[in-house]
Amino acid sequence: MPTLFTKIINREIPAEIVYEDDLALAFRDISPQAPTHVLVIPKKEIASLDDLEDGDAELIGHLFLVVRNVASQLELADGYRTVINCGRDGGQTVDHIHIHLLAGRPLTWPPG
Ligand code: AMP
Numbered sequence: 001m002p003t004l005f006t007k008i009i010n011r012e013i014p015a016e017i018v019y020e021d022d023l024a025l026a027f028r029d030i031s032p033q034a035p036t037h038v039l040v041i042p043k044k045e046i047a048s049l050d051d052l053e054d055g056d057a058e059l060i061g062h063l064f065l066v067v068r069n070v071a072s073q074l075e076l077a078d079g080y081r082t083v084i085n086c087g088r089d090g091g092q093t094v095d096h097i098h099i100h101l102l103a104g105r106p107l108t109w110p111p112g
Helices: 004-009 054-073
Strands: 017-020 024-028 036-042 081-083 099-103
Touching: 004 024, 004 036, 017 054, 024 054, 036 054, 054 099
Parallel strands: none
Antiparallel strands: 017 024, 024 036, 036 099, 081 099
16 A cells, blocks of 8 residues: 555655655645745655664665755755654654655744
8 A cells, every 4th residue: 555655756646846866755745834844755665763674774864865955955044954753642644754854934942
C-alpha cells in the first residue's frame, strides 16, 4: 500500500514540488505552519525514525544536504528550523519519514 507521500512522488496526488533527485523529493506542506514550510522526504518508503536501518545512514545524510540546498534555493538567509516528528506523541501523522523545513518568521522555543 503506497504511502500518501509515495503518491506525491508518483504524481498521483498533486503537490508543489521545489526539488527532486533520484533519492529525494521536497514539496510545500499543504497546511503551512510558517511562511515557508517544505517537506523533504526520501523516495524510499521508511515509516519513521524508528524504522531506520543502519544502511539508511547515507540516505538520511543526503536528506539533510537537500534541506541545505532547498534553504539556499528559497533564500532562507535568516534561518530555518528542521523537525522530524516520530510516533503518536511526536505528532507524526504520515507514516513516511519526512523532514519539516520551516522558515519565514521567528520560531518560538520550546515547541508546543
Ligand atoms: P507529520 O504530522 O509530522 O506527520 O507531518 C505530516 C505533514 O504532511 C503535515 O504537516 C501535513 O500538513 C502534510 N501533508 C498532509 N497531506 C499533504 C499533501 N497532500 N501535500 C502536502 N503536505 C501534506
